[in-house]
Amino acid sequence: MYNKNTVYIIGHGKTNIDNAITDQFKIFFIGFVIDTLTDEVVDAKASATIEITSEFISSIFIGKTFDSIDVAVEQEIKRRYFGSSQRAIIISYKDAVRKYKEVKEKYYS
Incomplete structure (x- = not known):
């Protein structure tokens, strides 16, 4: 399904304590x-x-690039997503970009 040039990166962030995602996944x-x-x-x-x-x-996120944190992506999340996990999405995004940059530097430079 995915070609050999792809990597899998997970970004995570905390949600509100009263969020159903917190109940189910903890993070x-x-x-x-x-x-x-x-x-x-x-x-x-x-x-x-x-x-x-x-x-x-x-x-x-699909189609966006992860070469650096893009303020426009953060603004798009704020403009379009109005669930209680909005802040967690932004934090997860930034965490994933940071991890991707580390992976890219270590294995693909």
Whole structure:
């Protein structure tokens, strides 16, 4: 399904204590499949209690690049996602970009 140039990175962040995601998973996370040749997100899924939430979050990230943290992505999340996990999505995104940059530097430089 994914070509050999892709890597899997998970970013995580905390949700509110009264969030259903916290009850089910204890922490919020997003898994990203990233093409190391283009730095493009080719797939993403989030820990969510409702499938449409994960699909919506995926739609924000697929096609974006992970070469650096993009303020426009953060603004898009703030403009489009109004669930209680908004802050956790942003933190997860930034965590994943940081991890991806480490992986890319270590294995793909």
